Amino acid sequence: MKTSKTSLAAAMALASGLMPPQASAGLNAEQVSPLSETWYSIKASGNAGAEICIYDEIGGWGISARQFATELKALGDVSQITLRLHSPGGDVFEGMAIYNLLKQHKAHVTVHIDGLAASMGSVIAMAGGTIIMPANAMMMIHKPWGIQGGDADEMRRYAELLDKVEGTLMSAYRDKTGLDDDSLTQMLKDETWMSGAEAVEKGFADQLAEPLQAVASLSSKRLQEFETMPEQLTALLNPQGNSPKPPAPQATPAPQATPQPAPIAETEAQIRARIKQEEQTRRTNIGNLAANFGGTRAEAIASVIAECQNDMSCTIEMAKDKILAHLGKDSTPSGGGHIHADNGNIVGDSVKMALQMRLGHATDGEAKDKQDNPYAHMTLREFARASLIDRGIGIAGMNPLQIVGLAFTHGNSDFGNILMDVAYKSVLMGWDESEETFEQWTKKGSLSDFKVSNRVGIESLPTLREVRPGAEYKHITVADRGEAIALATYGEIFSINRQAIINDDLRILSDMPMAMGRAAKATIGDLVYAVLTSNPEMSDGKALFHADHNNIASGAPTVDNLDKARQKMRTQKSGTRHLNIRPGFVLVPTALEASTLQTIKSVSVKGADINSGIANPVQNFADVIAEPRLDDDSAKKWYLAAPKGRDTIEVAYLNGVEAPFIDQHEGFTSDGVATKVRIDAGVAALDHRGMVQSPGT
Structure with a gap:
């Protein structure tokens, strides 16, 4: 998906050279050493410092953010980074990755905008603790854009994506400038171009430097996609050989260039x-x-x-x-064509x-x-x-x-x-297609870390107190006792090796990952029903199902026994307040599935004449969920559970992300790609009052 307007295949005129600030007046462009033909370079310098040069489009056919991160890390423990920038922008996601890498680096980053910092180039510049712009340099910010084809829903989804991308750009600008969202939104909409002085005035740069006498020219034809490019930038875009030479300075003598060793001449054979x-x-x-x-x-x-x-x-x-x-010379436009949007x-x-x-x-x-x-x-x-x-x-x-x-x-x-x-994608298909019953009745939660957390049941809140005229409201007091819940990590590794690729074995990309996705969800199901059948101890020192909790019934799931179990749940209290909890589910082993469905779905009571007028008092009072894991514990034991969302058993995921994660390690040690599927989840009973158990006898 091409979300940046400046994802240009720009061919920078690097051979013409760039005049750094220290090589000021008096030196012509041809006297400056040409830059490397790559769009960027990273090199260590003295005094625990490093210099990064980005003089081209961000991303595209160039280096990836992953390699940028690798080479940045290879610099080691540096305290100062100098970033020299001259770029029309580029891929928004590659640019944001580079911005984040620099922003999060412990070194102080000083940015020198040597010519142009447009679009994603301006975002990367915002990573600098100090941003220095010459008076004749330019900075441009604008809204992200892209191309999409499809129906109305696809168009809306794409528009939402562009809005999210714009939000990330505004965050970078806002952190540096302190401007409010309304001002930044208007500047992005207007495609705002700023000289060095204007950038300093608005907070996009910190220091104004002397104008450069020569800068690297840009020969990218796609720069004309910018709609409001100022005329004073023309000199920057023309090749230097066709530009008039600047007048020789009158006051400041030219600094003497440091003598360089003569290059070693190649022989004719070499x-x-x-x-x-x-x-x-x-x-x-x-x-x-x-x-x-x-x-x-x-x-x-x-x-x-x-x-x-x-x-x-x-x-x-x-x-x-x-x-x-050559491939497109004989093609003709077709009506209703599909426009492809990509990330380059x-x-x-x-x-x-x-x-x-x-x-x-x-x-x-x-x-x-x-x-x-x-x-x-x-x-x-x-x-x-x-x-x-x-x-x-x-x-x-x-x-x-x-x-x-x-x-x-x-x-x-x-x-x-x-x-x-x-x-x-195969893992997620396995997860989504796995038929697990715990999702129908348990409560979904979120935990932000792996520390033990205490859940205080909302059913524990007392009734509201009367507030007399003129009296103050009082803070509610909730018991500090709560049920403990903590995350744990579950996972396995499978490998995509060279042999499978040579053999064109697609099962390694479909069957195995789908099985891992199903196994991940089954693991959560095992945890849930293990809590239910193990009858764990609660924070009050008593088992989840206990006589003192008034949540133990008896007998098979007949009309009378189901009704008695329902009454136990309906009469639960918090202090003196009735909670009025209604059953939402009947959890039974598969051995009791048919008889329980018949009991709950029947219009009349079993054994009574259908015309006797005796109605079934428990007809459709709850949904029946049959779970084979309950058969492993007992073929007779059954349960009532409150409706979904009440405090029964909670399944908590790390940061609320319930889908499995997938990590990858590639290299010689794994002879391919070792893929780890993991899920971070925690399961615990929250409150005894939303559940009833019957041993079935």
């Missing part, structure tokens, strides 16, 4: 070898593009690939553009969708796109190959086992994440 290797790599990478297309499409682009390989000036990016143009990871999303379709996980709307998905008929091994090629990772000469192994272990490959996402 130059030839290097050029030959670069050309071979270029041809191999272009040839690997064919793996992204299957069947007749691969044949259709063979001539284009050959043409690009023979043209030494054709880069892999140019080859991609030519392939897409086209290959990864397509591979994931193809896998979901093969496993039967795709929705009807998604399945309609199968014919347009070039990966729909590929095997798992071919998916691994495509994932590597998409990231520009060379695989020439590798056998299938090596390719799959590299797909699991390479830092830039998202193959393992794709498999985990698909497996997690």
